[in-house]
Amino acid sequence: MTATQERTLPSVASVCRTRAGVELKEFFRQRESVVFTLMFPVILLLVFGAVLDYDLGSGISFTQYFMAGVIAAGILGASLQNMAISIATERSDGTLKGLSGTPMPKSAFFVGKVVQVLVVTVAIVAILLAIGALFYDIDLPSGTDWLTFAWVAALGSAACTLLGIAISSLARNGRSASATVTPVALVLQFISGVFFQFSEVPTWLQTVAALFPLKWMAQGLRSVFLPDALAAQEPAGHWELGRVALVLGIWCVVGLVLCVRTFRWQDRGDG
Amino acid sequence: MTPVTVGGGAHWTAVSSPTAVPATSTAPRPDTPLDPDAAISVRGLVRRYGQFTAVDGLDLDIHRGEIFALLGPNGAGKTTTVEICEGFRRRDAGEVRVLGTDPATGGRRWKGQLGIVLQSGAGDSQLTCGELLRAQASYYPDPRDPDEVLELVGLTEKAGVRGRALSGGQRRRLDVALGIVGRPTLLFLDEPTTGFDPEARRQFWSLIRSLRDLGTTMLLTTHYLDEAEALADRVGVIARGRLVEVAVPSALGGRGSAPAVVSWTEDGVRRTQDTQTPTALVAELAGRLGGEVPDLAVARPTLEDVYLRMIGDPA
Numbered sequence: 279m280t281a282t283q284e285r286t287l288p289s290v291a292s293v294c295r296t297r298a299g300v301e302l303k304e305f306f307r308q309r310e311s312v313v314f315t316l317m318f319p320v321i322l323l324l325v326f327g328a329v330l331d332y333d334l335g336s337g338i339s340f341t342q343y344f345m346a347g348v349i350a351a352g353i354l355g356a357s358l359q360n361m362a363i364s365i366a367t368e369r370s371d372g373t374l375k376g377l378s379g380t381p382m383p384k385s386a387f388f389v390g391k392v393v394q395v396l397v398v399t400v401a402i403v404a405i406l407l408a409i410g411a412l413f414y415d416i417d418l419p420s421g422t423d424w425l426t427f428a429w430v431a432a433l434g435s436a437a438c439t440l441l442g443i444a445i446s447s448l449a450r451n452g453r454s455a456s457a458t459v460t461p462v463a464l465v466l467q468f469i470s471g472v473f474f475q476f477s478e479v480p481t482w483l484q485t486v487a488a489l490f491p492l493k494w495m496a497q498g499l500r501s502v503f504l505p506d507a508l509a510a511q512e513p514a515g516h517w518e519l520g521r522v523a524l525v526l527g528i529w530c531v532v533g534l535v536l537c538v539r540t541f542r543w544q545d546r547g548d549g
Numbered sequence: 550m551t552p553v554t555v556g557g558g559a560h561w562t563a564v565s566s567p568t569a570v571p572a573t574s575t576a577p578r579p580d581t582p583l584d585p586d587a588a589i590s591v592r593g594l595v596r597r598y599g600q601f602t603a604v605d606g607l608d609l610d611i612h613r614g615e616i617f618a619l620l621g622p623n624g625a626g627k628t629t630t631v632e633i634c635e636g637f638r639r640r641d642a643g644e645v646r647v648l649g650t651d652p653a654t655g656g657r658r659w660k661g662q663l664g665i666v667l668q669s670g671a672g673d674s675q676l677t678c679g680e681l682l683r684a685q686a687s688y689y690p691d692p693r694d695p696d697e698v699l700e701l702v703g704l705t706e707k708a709g710v711r712g713r714a715l716s717g718g719q720r721r722r723l724d725v726a727l728g729i730v731g732r733p734t735l736l737f738l739d740e741p742t743t744g745f746d747p748e749a750r751r752q753f754w755s756l757i758r759s760l761r762d763l764g765t766t767m768l769l770t771t772h773y774l775d776e777a778e779a780l781a782d783r784v785g786v787i788a789r790g791r792l793v794e795v796a797v798p799s800a801l802g803g804r805g806s807a808p809a810v811v812s813w814t815e816d817g818v819r820r821t822q823d824t825q826t827p828t829a830l831v832a833e834l835a836g837r838l839g840g841e842v843p844d845l846a847v848a849r850p851t852l853e854d855v856y857l858r859m860i861g862d863p864a
Contacts, residue, residue: 285690287657296687300676307675307711371672379635380731381661382688544637 290383297382297390304364305394315360315398319352320405326473327414334475336507341414343508345406346499347472350434352402354463354492357395357435361442362459365391367452370545378543388443395439403431416503423502426519430498433526437491440533447540466492471500477511484513491529498522576785576792577608583646588613588735588766589634594643596629603629605790607643616757616767618781618798620774622860626790627770628668631739634768635665648735661690664733668740668770670724674712678704678723681712682730689731701756702726717744725753729760736760738769742776754779774852788860802855814843 305311326348327341334343368374377387410416419427442459449455467473469483470493476484487493501509501517509516583590589611596604604626611617621627632638633645636652645652650659674681679695686692699705702722707715715723725741738757742750750773757767757780771777777784778798785795799805809827813820813834824830827847834842 287661287690288687293688296684300680300684303680304675368672372667372669373672373674375637375669376665376667376671376727379637379660379663379665379667380685380688381657381690383657 287381290386293382293386294389297386298393301390301394302397305360305398311360311364315355316402316405318355319348319402320409322351323348323406323409324413327410331414334508336505338504338508339414340475341410342416342503343475343500344472345410345414345416346503347467347470347496349403349406349431350470350492350496350499351463351467351472352406353399353431353435353495354438354466356398356402357438358442358445359459359463360395360398361391361439362445362449363452363455365443365446366449366455369446369542370451374543391443392439395435399431399435419502426498427502430495430502430522430526433523433530434491434495434498437526437529437533440530440537441491444533444536444540447542466490469493471496475511476513488513488525491526494522494525498526576795577610579606579608583644584610585646585649586613587611587646588615588648589768590644590646591630591634592644594630594633594645595641596626596633596638597641603790604633604640607787607790607792609785609792609795611766611768613766614761614764615782616761616769616780618777618784619768619770619787620772620777620784620856621770621787625787625860627787628739630787631737631768631770635663635737636660661688661731662734664728664731664736664765666724666728666736666738666741668743670720671712671727677709677711678715678726679708681723682726685727686730691732693730693732695730698726698730701729701759703752718746718749721745722749722753725756729765733765735766735768738767740770740772742771742773750776774856778852786856786859793859798852801852802850802859804850804852804855807850807855810848811846812848813838813845819844 305315323341323344326344330340330344332340334340365374378384407416407418411418445459446455449458466487469479469487470476470490471479471487472492476487476493476497479487484493497512497517498519500512501519506517512518514521577584577592579593581592583592587610589609591607591609594604594607594609595602603624607626607630609630619627619631629638633640634647634652636647636655639653647655648659648662652659671681676684678699682695682698686695696705696708699708702725704719704722704726707719707723712720712723721741721744725738728736728738742753745753754776757769761767769777769780781798783795784798784801785792786801787793794801796802808823808825811822811824811827811830811834815838822830831842831845831847834845
């Protein structure tokens, strides 16, 4: 016992490394998560690229437009859907309760989750870009477009990760989280300019979509993949990058507040 | 309802040895102060869930180095009490100290001295047993060697198998391994052997005894009376949210001094008689019936008898 008290606790950094390794193994070894989160956007790209390869005008193919949307949808899946479902599952099966009874620093748990989202997001984006460039002749971003790509992806991913963690606390278990989040994500994809051009979505649905982060991620990424001439088709007639940053930033703050206020390590009524 | 599982009858009715019948102790009185040297000290603990009072003024002291078994039917307040001590649940009233710290405020250093085996167990994992133990060990200041812990719980051959692929009994052993890998001073075991076959339970018991020899204090909740009798230094019986008695297993419910029941057959009729002096009665019967007494049996109340009587008592 005296030995225990003399020894120092492991550093937060070392536990963060452990947690990052645990989270990556948990993700990549689970067939469901790899198929739904990682492969689903890839399948979408392959199918839409093959079926809807029409010209948008100015020599731009729909696939070039879809590239922005499918990357936004991929980020949504890797962050919001992934976090909501996996954390709800871990809460209902007792994993979180078990961890909270150990001296693991709570922050290390969230660092592990963030690393998982980051790695999965980078993997999805890299695969999508590679397939787009190899099979669909997608024009890859150049110059400062990469910078825009990076901040839109990072800010969108952060907002959606926080929201996903917050949503996990609403669900009874992983299955109910999946049943709730998956259809909502699908509807958001339909009205946020992922599967169709946003300009074809009815105005009132455009307004609904504008309340959520996906529409702004997709719009920000369109500014990366499409020539500025096509900005005229956007609701405001330009890319509105300032507003993209503002809305995603607001969702980060809202998500963080919700996380801090609602996060539970145990099932409801179990404390 | 609680399944009350009992071992072999002969074991249970064995007459206590005349030398070692320690006095029955009771739960600490509510007006005594918290014991600062105890591993766990609880006074006046209350926890309500809506209208239901799960724990209703419970007092308890668990000494350092002992194995304490908490017995009681489902809904008696066992898990609520244990999980308040572990820091998982809040309390409505009362004082609690676990290794000198209030569990409601216990930090990393405090948690580093505990080992917790939850009733619900750990979840499905894609990690192997070895990976799970190494990860768990990395949270503690002075962990045991994960491979040695796997050996201790008999999972060495499963080191490379994923947590979710284990059988029920193997999972429970993994739970125990995760609970002890941090080299706890105090180990909580909430129904650790549920789902074990008799062989696995015997192995688990010897593991618990070897941990005791290393000085680990243990709070064990169980449905199995033979488990409590085999492992525990003291047993506490919890009913309707209160500790109704604390005693060494052989003395629980006055078992050590309860009258013996002598039964035999005489003139074709089955007879029984309660007596404090069974030897004299048997000698008298032998004389009267001329040698071998037909169908003679001498029995003491079993742990199950006294347990059922205690938890069945209306409040």
